[in-house]
Amino acid sequence: MSGHSKWASIKHKKAIVDSKRGKLFTKLARAVTVAAKEGGGDIDGNPSLALAVQKARDASMPKDNIERAIAKGTGAGADAAALESIMYEGYGPGGVALLIEAVTDNRNRTGADVRHALSKGNGSLGEPGSVAYNFDKKGVIAVDAGRYTEDDLMIAIDAGAEDISLEDDVYEIVTEPSDLTAVRAALDEAGIELQNAEVIQRPKVLVPVDEETAAKLLRLIDNLEDNDDVDAVHANFDVDAEVLERLMAAT
Numbered sequence: 001m002s003g004h005s006k007w008a009s010i011k012h013k014k015a016i017v018d019s020k021r022g023k024l025f026t027k028l029a030r031a032v033t034v035a036a037k038e039g040g041g042d043i044d045g046n047p048s049l050a051l052a053v054q055k056a057r058d059a060s061m062p063k064d065n066i067e068r069a070i071a072k073g074t075g076a077g078a079d080a081a082a083l084e085s086i087m088y089e090g091y092g093p094g095g096v097a098l099l100i101e102a103v104t105d106n107r108n109r110t111g112a113d114v115r116h117a118l119s120k121g122n123g124s125l126g127e128p129g130s131v132a133y134n135f136d137k138k139g140v141i142a143v144d145a146g147r148y149t150e151d152d153l154m155i156a157i158d159a160g161a162e163d164i165s166l167e168d169d170v171y172e173i174v175t176e177p178s179d180l181t182a183v184r185a186a187l188d189e190a191g192i193e194l195q196n197a198e199v200i201q202r203p204k205v206l207v208p209v210d211e212e213t214a215a216k217l218l219r220l221i222d223n224l225e226d227n228d229d230v231d232a233v234h235a236n237f238d239v240d241a242e243v244l245e246r247l248m249a250a251t
Contacts, residue, residue: 027231028056029069030103034083036073047178051199054181058197082106088114089131092123092220092235094213097131099201099234100224110229117227121220134236135201138162139180141173141187142195152192159186168241170195174202203236214239215247 032052039046043053049070056066082105090098098118104110115125143153145166153164153171160179165172175183177199184197209217214237221233 023228024059025056025061025065026228027103028052028059028061029065030083031231032056032066032069033073034085034103036070037083038085041070041074047181050181051177054184055198086110087132089126089128090114090118090123091126091131092118092121092237093216094207094209094237096207096209096213096217096235096237097134097203098123098221098224099132099135100230101201101232101234102227102229103231104229110227113227113229114224117220117223121223122216123220132201134204135234136204137177137199138202139175139177139183139197139199140202141175141180141184141197143171143173143187143192144195145169145171148192152190153187155186155190155192156183159183200232201234203234206236206238208238211239211243211247213237214243218247 032049035046035049035052039048041049043050053066053070056069083103084105084107086102086104086107088100088102088111090100092098100114102110102114117123118125141156141161146169148171150164150166150171153173156164156173156175159182161173161175161183163174165174173183173187180197180199184194187194217235217237221235224230224233
């Protein structure tokens with residue numbers, strides 16, 4: 001794809017109707033719990049928690065589930081104490097860099113599972129720092145370019161966004177992670193419908209791959225994300241948007 005937005009928006013649409021919604025809710029709840037554990041249960045005073053809660057709401061997670069996840073993170077329960085966030089770095093087919101975010105109560109188990117999935121998918125696990133330099137942590141909002149113009153989205157710049165770019169048929173609005181909530185709120189208030197809004201590891205440089213390699217990468221990413229402990233996978237590959245959409249529709 002050209003840029004990240006197409007992949008992000010397609011993945012978001014698939015997640016909403018995913019038959020594994022129960023598993024998605026489990027992962028989102030754990031992310032909320034860890035954010036509350038690390039920064040406290042006040043959404044207004046904990047940007048990481050605010051983002052985790054918004055992501056849960058976007059997936060239509062019930063309010064009671066979110067509140068229970070926050071309470072679990074701020075309480076003294078053994079389950080919350082055992083949870084931790086880990087970032088794995090590795091390579092996929094075609095030498096594509098992968099950053100794998102996980103939330104786990106057993107880093108040995110999760111590390112072994114991630115290594116196995118990478119090896120099975122013609123990839124490999126790297127050392128800490130081996131690929132992280134290829135990415136910047138950013139807030140990214142995707143908006144349908146068929147419905148809005150760049151002028152419609154200038155309110156995002158006024159609210160603190162860094163950049164607006166057109167990637168295929170999607171506008172990509174980039175922010176600092178701490179500014180994502182405010183920029184999203186400004187767009188919501190203006191009546192702009194969003195395709196996707198989240199904090200990602202945004203690739204600095206994209207690696208072009210052919211359709212066969214892209215298919216292998218998507219299978220590997222799906223296998224990684226099927227792991228209960230894996231929260232998100234970020235990759236720096238570049239493939240034609242139509243090819244990407246066709247491949248993702250087939251998964």
